[in-house]
Amino acid sequence: MNEKFCEELFEKAVELTYHSFEEPTDLHIEWVFGRLVFNWKTGAGVNGATTLH
Numbered sequence: 001m002n003e004k005f006c007e008e009l010f011e012k013a014v015e016l017t018y019h020s021f022e023e024p025t026d027l028h029i030e031w032v033f034g035r036l037v038f039n040w041k042t043g044a045g046v047n048g049a050t051t052l053h
Contacts, residue, residue, distance in 0.1 A: 001040070009036045012046065020050035 001009075013033035017024045020032075035049045 001037075009033060009040065012036060013049075016046065016050050 010029075010033050013029055013036050016036075017029045017032045021028055032049050036046065039045060039047065039049060
């Protein structure tokens with residue numbers, strides 16, 4: 001993963017977080033970003049990136 005792609009994933013994480021949570025925090029963004037990185041490594045795309053259990 002190069003730096004540009006990493007920045008794009010982070011921007012996507014911010015977008016998804018603000019779209020999915022009423023009062024998002026930095027921790028929400030960090031978690032969604034981590035999930036997007038995991039999903040990228042496993043080929044899952046953005047599926048489930050903001051699902052909380």
